[in-house]
Amino acid sequence: MSELIAIIDYNMCNLRSVEKSFRKFNCQIITTNDIKIISKADKIILPGVGSFKDGMKELRKLHLIDTLNESVIRDKKPFLGICLGMQLIAKRGQENGETNGIGWIDADVVRFNLNDNQKNLKVPHVGWNSVKYKKNCLLYNDIPDNSDFYFVHSYHYKVHEDITTGETKHGEVFTSSIQKNNIFGFQFHPEKSQAMGLKIISNFLNL
C-alpha cells in the first residue's frame, strides 16, 4: 500500500494505540499536525479522548480546521473519526456549555441521560457493547452484526441526518457509528476492539 495515512496529533489522546493498530497492516502512516503533510495525505484519521471543548480549542490553536475542511469536504479524502474525533465533526457539543464543532454533521453531542430506574447503568459508558447495524457500511464488511466493541465515553451523538450506520444501547439507544459519503465516524475504539476493531481498520485501508 503506497497511500499516506495521516493520524492527526492535536494533543488530545494517546496516539500510540491508534498508530500501532494501523502499523499492523504495513501501511504508510504518519502522526502529525503539520498542515502540509496532512494536505498530502490520502486518508485522514482523527482520534481523540477528552472533552469537546478542549478538543476544539486544540484544533483551532493548531490551525487544523481549514486543512481538514479542504482535505475532507473539498477533496473528499476518506476520513475516520474515532471517539472524540467522531464527536468533534458534529455541529455542536453540549459538554460544559455549548461549543461549536467542525460542523460536517448535523448533530449535537450530549451527555447520557440515565433516569432513576436505570440505577445499575453507569456513566461513563465503559466497556464492551454491541453495535447493531442500521445501514450497510463498507467498514463493517466481514464483521457479524451485533459484534461487541470497546466504548469509553460520557457523551454521545444526537444526530439529525439519516447517516447512522450502527446503534448501541446504554439505557437509551444512541448512534455508535456514522457514514456520510467519505466521512466515517465510530464512537467506540476500533484500535481497542481486538479482531473486530482491526477488521474495521483494515476495511478502511482497503477503501
Place this chain on the structure above:
Amino acid sequence: MKVCIKCVMPNTKPDLHFDDHGICDACRSQTDKNQFIDWKAREIDFIKLVNENRIHPDYDCVIGVSGGKDSTFQVLKVLELGLNPLCICFEPTIPTKIGRKNLDNLNNLGVDLIHIKRNPVVYKKLAKEALIRTGDNEWQNHLGIFTTVPKFAAKFNIPLVIWGESPQIEYGGPAASKSRNNLDRQWLEEFGGLLGNRISDMIGVDGLTKKDLSLYTYVSDEEINRAGVTGLFLGYYFKWDLREVVSKSREYGFNHQDRPVETTYENFENLDCYSNHVHDYLKYVKYGFGRATDNACLDIRLGYINREQGVRLVNKYDGRYPSKAVKKYLEYTGFSQKEFDNIVDSYTNKRIFVQDENGNFIRDIDNSLVRKKEFIVE
C-alpha cells in the same frame, strides 16, 4: 544479576529462589537428593505403586519416549523391574537421522512402540503460532507429549504412566511443585510450561477447528478416573544422575553425536529434533541463560566439574547461535529469516542484552548477542 554461588544459574531464571547464603534452590534440592532423601524407602514406595497398578493383562505401564537418553534409561529401568511397558513416541517437530536411529534402538530393547505421526498440517500451524504467541516453538510438542501419553493410558486402561526426571527437582522451580511425585492434569496446567495458552485458544488459528485439535485435548476427568491413570516421575523415586543415565543408555545402544550439540558443550541431549535447539536459543534470549548453563549447573551439582570450570563453559558455549537448527527450522516452517529474527527480537531481554541507539540488539560477527557487563557470569 545474582548468580548462585554453588552452580552458575542466574536469578533471571523464573521462580528460582536464592537463600540467604546465595545458594539456589536447585542446588538445595541436590543436597536433599544426596543427604536427606531416603531413596530406599522411595524405591519401596515405587514398587508398591507399580504392583497396585499392574492390572492390565498385557502392559504394566505406559512410557512416553523419544529414543533419547532419558527415555532409553526409563525403559531399561522398567524392564529391569520386570515390567512390560507400552511405549508411545509423539513425533518430534523436525526429526533427525540420529534421533530415528535412537528410537529404533529403544524399540530393539524389546518393547512395543506406538509411533504417533500426528497430522503434519495441523501441527505446523500450531508450531508457527506457538512461536509467535508464546515465544516457545516447542509449546505444541510439550502439549502433544503430555496429552497423548495419558490419553493412550486411559483409552487402553493401563493405569500407570512413567515419566522421567522431575524437572523441578533437577532444575529448581516453584516450591509447590517439588514435592509432587505425580504428573496429572493439574500438574500440566500449573507446571507443564503451557505459558497461559491452552489448546482451545488455538481454535481459529489458520482455520484450525476443535476437531483438528482433538489429539492435543486432554482426556476427560471421567476417563482418567475410570482407568485410574497415575503418572509418576521416575526421578522422584530413583536418584537421577544425568551422566549415569547417559552412560547406561550408551551401554544399551544409545548413540550420541560426535560433536557438541549446537547450543551447549555436551553431545547427548535433544538429539532427536532440530527445533529443540531453537527452543534452547529462545530460552537464552528471554532469560539470559541456555542449555549450556543448565548442563554446567547439573555437572557442578553432580560433582563432575567445579564452579570455575562451569563459568568457563557457560561463557564459551551459552548463547551461541544455532545456525544449522535455525536453517532447518526456517525450511520447516516457511518463516523467512527476517520474520524469524523479528519474532526472536520481540522476546529478547532488553535488561540483559545490549541495544544500539535505535533499539536494535547488537550482535557479534558470529551472530551472538552481547551481554551487558553486569550480566556476564563470573
Place this chain on the structure above:
Amino acid sequence: MLKHRVIPCVLLKDWQLVKSINFQSYRTIGHPTSTARIYNSRNVDELIVLDIDASQNIGGINLEIIRDIADECFMPLTVGGGIRTINDIHKILDTGADKICINSIAIDNIKFIERASSVFGSQCIVCSIDVKKIGDTFKVFNKSKGILDLDPFELARQYQEYGAGEVLLTSVDCEGVAEGYDIDLIKLFKNKLNIPVIFNGGMGSPMHAVEAIQNGADAIAAAYIFHFSRFTPNDIKLALNENEIPSRIPMIIN
C-alpha cells in the same frame, strides 16, 4: 447491552509477570511479551498490569516492559505501580496504556484524583483498594502501611466524589487461593456507586465469576485461573452467558 468484563490482573516484578497468593509468595506466570500476546489472542476484555517494584525503584515504573506489553494489546490496558505525580501518568499513557491505576497516592492525598481526572478524564483513572477482613469487618489494607482504619466502601465512595472513573477492589484474603470471590464484600457495593467496580481475587473456576456478577460485581479480575488451571477466558464467558449474564464472546473472523 453492556457486557460484564473479564480482566486478567497481573503483577510485574523484576521484569517478569507474576501472581501472588495473599499478596505474598510470588510465582512467575510468564514473559511479558508472550503473556500479553496470549491474552490478546484469548480475547480477554482488558488487561491490568501492576508494577509492584515501582514504589521501591528509583526510576519508578518499568516503562520499557509496559511499552512492550502495550504494543501487544489491542484491548484496553490499565497500568499501575508507584504513581505519585501527573507526570508519572503522562509517561505511562505515552507508552500506549489507556488507563492508570493508583493506590497509595489516593490514600495519602485524595485531591490527586481530582487533579488527575481533570487533566486526563475520569475514565482514565482507576482507584485500587486492597481489602482485608478483620473479624466481621472489612478494612482497607496497604502493602507498606498495613491495615488501616478505613472502611473500603466509604473510601470508594469518596474516590467517586473526587472523580475516579472506576474502582479495582482486591480481597487480600482471597487472592491466589482460587476458592471464589469474597461475596460479602461484593454485596457491600451492589448498585451503590455510580462508577464501575472491578472485583479481584479468588476466581478458581468459571462458576466463581457467575457468582460474583450475580451478587453485584460489574466486572471481575483474576490471575490464577488464567495460568494455572484448565479454564480459559472463553470458558468463563460461556459460563456467564449460560447463566444469562451478558458477556462478550467474539466470533472468529479471518
